[in-house]
Amino acid sequence: MMTTIPDLAWYRRFINRHVKSARLETRCHVSSLDFRNFASRASGLYSSEASERAISASFKYLPELFPRLICLLIDGHPELNPEPLTAATRTSEQSLQLLDLARCPHELTPKLFKSDLFRGLVYLDISFTPGSVKTAVLSSLNPDTLPGLRVLKVAGKEIDNLTASLLFQTFRCQLWSLDLSNNKLGDEMIDTLVAHCIHPSTFHTDSHFDTEGRLILPKDIGSRRYGPFEFIEESERSKHERDLERYLSDSPFYSQRADQTELQEWQAIRPDGLAPLRHDDTNTAKKTLLSECLLTTSGSLDSRGTGLTHLYLSGNKFTVSGIERLLRTSRGRLEHFECDSCLFTPTISQAGQSFKTVKILGFPDTAPLFRPVVSSAIRSLRVHHSLVTRVPSVSMDGLPSASAIRLAEGQMFKNICRAYPLGLAPDTNPRITSLALTHIPAHSTGPVIEKLIQFLELACVQQKAIRHAGTLFDGRKSSVLKGLRHIRFELDPKFSESNDIISTSSDVDFDKILDPGEENFNEETTSGLFDDDVTFGITSRSAPKKAQVQPKRKSTSADEYPRWTSGRLKSPPYSDVSSEYVTCHVNATDSWSGNFYSVPVWIGSGHIGPHAAINEYMWNVQDPNLRTNIGPATPNHIAAGVPPMTYIFYAAWEAMIIPKNSAIREAAKSSIEFRDVAGAIKEYRLQTKGSEEHWDGKLELVRTGG
Template sequence: MDVLPSYEEATLAPDWLQLAAPYLTAADWRRGCLVNSQWYHQFAPRLWLDPLITVRDLGLHPNDDLAWYRHFVGSHVHSVRPSTRALVRSLDFRHFAVLASGLYSTEASERAISESFKQVPQLFPRLVCLLLDGHPELDPGSLVSPSPNGSQPTNQPQNPLQLLDLSRCRHELSSKIFLSEYFRDLVYLDVSFIPGSIKSAVQNSLNPEFLPELRVLKVQGREMVDSTASALFQAFGLRLWSLDVSHNNLTDGSLDDLLHYCFSSISFRSDTHFATEGRLVRPQEVGSRPFGTFDFIEESDYSFGYHHPQRYFADAPLYSKRADQEGLQEWQVQRSNGLDHRKRDDAEGLKNIILSDAIEDTATTANVINHNVRSTQGGLTHLYLSGNKFTNWGISKVMRASSGRLQHVECESCRFLPQSCPIPANLPTSLEIHGLFGLEYLSRPVYSSNLRSLRVHHSVVTNIPTVGADGLAARAAYALAETTFHERVRMAYPKSLVPDTNPRLRSLTLTGIPTRSIGPMVLEITKFLHLATLQQRKIKEAKRLFHGRGPSLLSGLRHIRLELDPDPSADEPSLPGGSATDFDELLDPTHTIFVAGDPPHLLGDDSWGITTRRSPDPSTKSPDPPLHSANGEEAEPFSYSEIDGEYIQHRVEARDSWNGNVFTIPVWIGPGPGSATAGKYPTAVKEYMANLRDRRLHALPGPASPIHVAAGVPSSKTYIFHAAWDRIVLPKLPLIPFNHKKSAFLAQMRDVAAAIREYRARTCGTPDHWDGQLELVHMDRAARYHSSEYWR
């Protein structure tokens, strides 16, 4: 609950200057300081609050940054009163003097920043925000100097820092840098893409003993492995509410510790909204380590199709039945009502909150910073997992086990199948499939009621994977993903994310979108935009129906960002840097690449350049190819004659059990592909039953999701072997080589961004136009990862 205003705030009318000041320009603040002492009291703190930002607003050209800064720190600051220097609360170097340029720049002026950095704590004793973010001249170690005996650093100013952004600094950080009292009050810390060991830092100073107030931590690109990440998770536990571990070397093995240490066991899920959203049921207290607890979604008459008339209603306030109980008890939590925006955890957002409190310094602003920044939130609500070695299984486990508390999740891409999954002999062993399939139900409010923002691989919406293999050109991989693999993914996972899956979701970013498409990619994206238009239309109709006097309504999806990968050349490999890739051969115009043997229905045989080796007729095709095994031997096949019925009792050992108990569950395997009743089942189920002939795919048992039910699995709380089901995505037929230089499909590829712009132009001014914020962004891979400077 918000705190009451102080006595002074409640009894004194606000100064009109205080109300007007935020709307004036920096030049007006400077003039206002010259009027009288009252005006100076209002405008001087704003003028000096963040001098590097203010001077840019006043018109300083970037070429003059170094010369100005040398004069500012070397002369001007020393001539002003200490009380004036105490008004400086932030130094934001992110866009200041980044390049050594300018007619009057000298070597001395270029060293001015790095030399003056040692004096920052003394020059500006009330500094609370310091942002460097890759500045070439700054050494963060200069902020603190070791004491003569080598123990704790000295330089303890009046106010410790609260926000520190050191990302992409070129200087290696000492593992003991955070022993200084200067950092003890940090709530935000970014140490991404910096040389040095995170493991030794966690052991020495990067832990709650020396950073007790830390709530937002970003450690991207530090080459962390699972053991280091586990130490980090264990050290901070539930203290952090935002954690960024993107672009490291983490695998699914680190996620158990993440879930154990960084997520509270208190759940935001409830049965209150069963009619609208369905509810979670757990027939038995069982689960597995790869999957988590075995929960099923029990659907209402409306929840499966997302068409309940009240699905756009915000949650009503919680009322207590006891007159003496005004709020929630310690063991009680209430999910968000759906009307709020996601809490900002970026440097700019938190800087604005901290500086707002520094300027106004009222009970209200203090409550905002305590509630939005310093509160522990009972564990993580913002999680960034991009650029690691996670699999589809690992990400889905995090979503299931997060108890509905996540507000923002990022995962640019992940492997669909774990590396231990056997690859059929008809496919190259280097084949990689990236995407998030079958996770649509995990973004529903029944699982993720607090989710407001999502940044994930585009396959969540398009059901089109990212495919790569040694010897496969990138553009050919695009076409292969949009045809053969897209068709099989839709067969196995017929439901994908749509706006009404979770009307509480406000922002969606789709990553990894190819710049060129033969059709399906553009079709899936424009279809999603059309569904967003329908959602928008229904929400507006509901508002008109209530005339502003009804319940509060959700806003629905209001922001869509589409991130397009760089456009590859015709010969660029789909797996650059692969150990088995022959780049000389890839550059050979006569080189052949591979596509699936069954020609896609979208393109004819000629367009694919398929050789005289034709695909077999489906009615006469041979049995499934054997799978590669670790020792090169084939596993003993499973026969449906061994069982009676459609279920098999599967025993889960203690080492694989979620709670360490041994248990047995009935897993549905169907009547078998050769039975008299097999013909009534959809194609996906037939493929599932055929895959079960390999005993190695009798693995990863777990509950069937609503997506599996839509594909044909029985709906009455059924368990299936997910290893056999996921295997459906892989093509059955062998890959056939063809000459991509002579293939016509490259000429048929459309520019995805141009196609989306055409769609927007065509719908503009019509009822089919979505009026939310749509971003099309061409990603620059080199600039994005800074590989030349930071990967060692």
């Protein structure tokens, strides 16, 4: 690779001598200029005027020198300044279609995109660049100046909810790919995103009820946290993931009229799952545009009017309830979705107040939302590993990493498996072809490794089943789905247990961890969670809620729960009703549609039964603080024992994830050894290689961070 100075010297000769002497016909063959790895090593020369003239100033003349230039990439260059592009004038009908300015250190002028040079821009990446997105949207980053823009990447731009809402209202359904990663976004912008950027027609349908189930939406009932209430009604076949017909793609669209060959505006047919996964990364976009330029075709990146199908939300401040509301209300339109971590915010019971500073990241109940009945078009995911492993990422002030992992893989793992037994499996949605799992700990005491290996085993089972389906439906081989073909495990950096772990209980002040002092605490962490001066966790300094109602009976204490072995619970609501249901009224302020309504909420019989999660739920319902957050029973709740098509108190259910007070001490004193996750995965792959138990898709193990 050439050094910086020879690169610059070559470029100056190229622009000032060779290009000017070349014929116009020759220069018209240049369609792309890629500066990403060109003279990229910073040096003293870069501060000189000559350096700026060498590359940056030449941008002004690029349309004149290369009339058919359609791709310009400057991603990550330490010194190049795209400002001269504002003075560039288009000398032909051709304009740039791809512009990659990501990580450029120079602030972009808000009027940059008013130039005719960008009129035909389809792909724009300005991630991690200085400058206000709000000012740019109001000035030139809008459909008036960029009518053809379809892919927009604005990661790392310090975008807040208000700016995001402005962006959504400005572009509406014009974009099909939007990268909002690493910004300052929270749940408040989700409803605006769905209302303006997701196509209004839905991919949800009853046509596949036999194999997938169907959605049941009670009329005008919902909550601001959940969204419109919906149930998944199962058929006898949709309950079982081994039905081979689930591997068949959807049948083609047939019209009853001979003169109708295309869908009408009011019709929406979901993708059949067979088309190649559409990529929106810079290299693929560049390759696609250049190929279309040579073949004089167009349209691969256009996709007009489809609305958002690719959405990137990693590195923000979303909660699990917010992301789940997004998945439910986006009408099955998303094809690629990324959210590498999400805050789980359970309401804390009286018994769990000592855990009010714990931060839990993960997706305990989200897996069923990626079934085709809800996520009808999804093909690719990049999400927190807990969606598969059932192990959250846990942190507390003063708790070392090793102890936090032991806590997560110990009692919290057991709690989640009990409350939410359904994790994501390959057959949850055979249409998903690519899956990346993020924030996997580098070391595990067992559960993370076991769940990842189990997932690879299930991928192999799916692989065999799809091949069997191809044989069984011999006449429809071309209609069999591919299933999961790409898995990526993203591991967090390694840590040294010897420098991190607590050897004895005397090494840490447990009282300080479990009771960090007098702080305002909001049980139902909502908008206050995202204030800049608030710790991103369950702790909150938002406006205090109404005073908590103290339990009247000592028997409702979590410490007393193990002693409950027989008899009906005697505390309210069980002392007030003989039924398994109580009627609850929802105020207009908490209602999704602003109306007042009442629903029957299932509280159980009050008698101990065979389902451990149900027993604990009934016990928790005795706490008046946990008789809140009403919602429909999900497939996870039903798998744990809740009757289908019923409402429950989510707060009482979520509370069972919170570990007991002794869990931290047990995690700190634990002598269970850690195993290297990457090593265990590699060992498993070597053992199965060449056998029928080997999944032959592409597996990536990636170490992130430093």
